[in-house]
Amino acid sequence: MAPLRSPRRRQGHRTRVAVLLVTIAAGLGLLPGVAVAAPVGQQLNAADAALLAGVRLAGLWEMPAGQMAAEKGQNPTVREIGAEIAKQHEELDRITVDAANKLGAAIPTDPTPEQQGWLKEMKDATGARFDQIFVTRLRVAHGKIFPVIGAVRASTRNPVIRDLAEAANTFVNDHMTMLESTGLVRWAELPPAALPAPGQDGLLAAASANTGPRMSVSSTLVWLVFLAAIGTGGVATWRMLRRT
Numbered sequence: 001m002a003p004l005r006s007p008r009r010r011q012g013h014r015t016r017v018a019v020l021l022v023t024i025a026a027g028l029g030l031l032p033g034v035a036v037a038a039p040v041g042q043q044l045n046a047a048d049a050a051l052l053a054g055v056r057l058a059g060l061w062e063m064p065a066g067q068m069a070a071e072k073g074q075n076p077t078v079r080e081i082g083a084e085i086a087k088q089h090e091e092l093d094r095i096t097v098d099a100a101n102k103l104g105a106a107i108p109t110d111p112t113p114e115q116q117g118w119l120k121e122m123k124d125a126t127g128a129r130f131d132q133i134f135v136t137r138l139r140v141a142h143g144k145i146f147p148v149i150g151a152v153r154a155s156t157r158n159p160v161i162r163d164l165a166e167a168a169n170t171f172v173n174d175h176m177t178m179l180e181s182t183g184l185v186r187w188a189e190l191p192p193a194a195l196p197a198p199g200q201d202g203l204l205a206a207a208s209a210n211t212g213p214r215m216s217v218s219s220t221l222v223w224l225v226f227l228a229a230i231g232t233g234g235v236a237t238w239r240m241l242r243r244t
Helices: 007-033 046-072 076-103 113-124 127-155 159-180 203-209 219-243
Strands: none
Touching: 046 076, 046 113, 046 127, 046 159, 076 127, 076 159, 113 127, 127 159
């Protein structure tokens, strides 16, 4: 028969077990933050991943750009649409982050150096020059991503990306219309449509064919690393408790 434990010893044992279970539960809570492979049928190809990152990057610089326009725009229309674009990009950014979380995908956290340069250019400008820079930069940027959104929406097999593309299409189209309402768009300076030549590879071609490398991480490898981390944390916690 096993020797009986004193109430104090039993209580200490229960405490150790409870702390160990909390440690494991905490590790499980961190699992959604790991870049795990998306479920079968939801894995990202090159075009899907490019759209997810592109919409995120657009929000990271166009939100502060819109806020600047609302504060320092000379034209009342520029101030009005700046505030509205910033507001709508907050909503689109929330949708984008939610999509990334559902897919276990990593997305940018800062604007690109080029986008940061545009923000500095706006920060240094005043009056009518600011208005022109704001409208020009944003209208060109929206025009570049608009056809990509349409191509991915037309071909993606991923329902999360499809919903994101639909939302982005609505927002971007509205933003172009608002920017054009200022009368400051220089139509002759807009870049030509970025259509791929026959047989040429590119983002639009990849989107149309829905091809490209899978952007995923082996779920087996993730679980091995995850379980090893839990094991290490559990052993360390157990040793710490034994010293007390």
